Amino acid sequence: MRLLSALAFALVVSGLLPAQTAPPIKVDVKLVNVFVNVTDASGAPVGGLTKDDFTIAEDGHPQKIAIFERESAMPLSIVLAIDTSGSVAKDLAIEKHAAHTFVHSLLRPVDHLDLIDFSSDVREVVPFTNNLKRIDYGIENLLTGPATALYSAVYLASQSLATQHGRKVLILISDGGNTVNGTDYADALEQAVRSETMVYSIIDVPIVADAGRDTGGEHAMITLSQETGGKYYYADAEHLGDAFQKVSEDLRTQYLLAYYPIHRIADSDFRRIDVTLKQPPNAHYNVRHRTGYYASPAQ
Template structure:
């Protein structure tokens, strides 16, 4: 899609409304459990811990506040049949379930302010030749609009067959602008050039599958999301809102063993929401971009005109600023890395008649241990996912 100057100016201006609204799908707070207090005492202490943890999370101070708790936090929004946002819900109007088991809500509130930890994930494959300049310009505007110095951080990652960290997480806008400016289109290969590349790799004894996955100009989207979630998002402090902003046409054309579900799982484990901006025209995979976004609690947008772009950003702003936050201490205290399904229901009889639509992430992973720290080096390549054993 060709984007004109007027459309681009709208894109940059609309991005300003995005600034203080993001909340990551699945921010979780953990702590050790000690003793065996009575049920009323436990519930009372958990409510106090819940309130303390939320207050600590939104504290403007730079000090690190440690709160011992075991909460699962879920942001959600509600819309009526006319797609208008409902902002009058009360705690007694809803019920939350984990693996079909009802949970007791400890926290119910609207709009929470937390620092942002973002990753700008930019597709530089051959399919983006016409749109990359506009994507970079939009990314520049996005950084100016959303990064609050001293509070928010962002990383810039470009990807084709490999994912390259142009800039690790930083709150310095100037450094981020330099990183975005460095992003360049990866050279594509003809069939003959690709064949020669693979033959040369084989002559050097390189694994054929790895060589094919690293072909210049190919697109390994799921690898890029998987690595970004594992090596960038997982490195951020717990009390941040994590989001991956994916700029791509969603067209996967590598020989990676990873699938969409693997990328979704990695994002959920990192408690990161994915927002996809699909710009690309021919070959745009709307279904894939919608799936990875909606499963993680985000959304996918496909702007084709000024009006549509304006409406998309307005809807993002309204949705995020109309969100509720609920938190609960799960009945299942095990941290076994298992996937737990989430469900939120309207229980108020009058509201049920209105058939409200609730939007929220579909589950989370009960993480067992803190992530391994990754050494930050300039322009480093993110890890490739492990190869899967071939079926005999």
């Protein structure tokens, strides 16, 4: 080996053998997609904005917007997670009807939906599909149980969405109570953020007065939505259909801002995202997006 190396070196020096160049260094810079909703003071979507109306920063560092779309046509990967525990059982028939209407009005051929129910356990009823008949059949065959594995449902749904492409959406229908030990809130939230899942919480309110309600669980659902760029809605049985309609409208009026993050060394794996909007005089627009992402992939 030493003789061969010496011979090769001599040939290179003499010009009879070209010198080998160092292999190119490849840097894998991940495109970061940020879906943004802009609403006015009344909550109505604001359309017609341009790329120049937005600025975006990661951990305080300005970023160049590489991709901008006014209304994202990117496919939807949706997990519809329905609480079938005893505390919401009385509204299950209405939830089913609203779910049927929502799926038929929103789902396009390019979209896919996964249906799960959760009570004492989390169960995948229908795997990802755009077959409306299969989804309809699944909605009519949900199983009930006494307890509520809410955080496990969020964790497993987000884990499933991590393998999907396009916009990743979890629609969570529950009264907010988690009564099953195992996955905790922090784990559920981290998995949702790592998988880039937008959580839309429809909070079923069986009791109007705070007494008897799990307001802590409701707050957890609200925070899940706020941290992931989704939205939350309170809805009693009579207005579940309205809540589904608002989710559909929200998904149809999203702006897409994407950027390649500037390389930097940070102590934290979490990267915070801030989007600001140039607002016209006297306008009070609300800008909503996920608060950040993890540099390492979802588990």
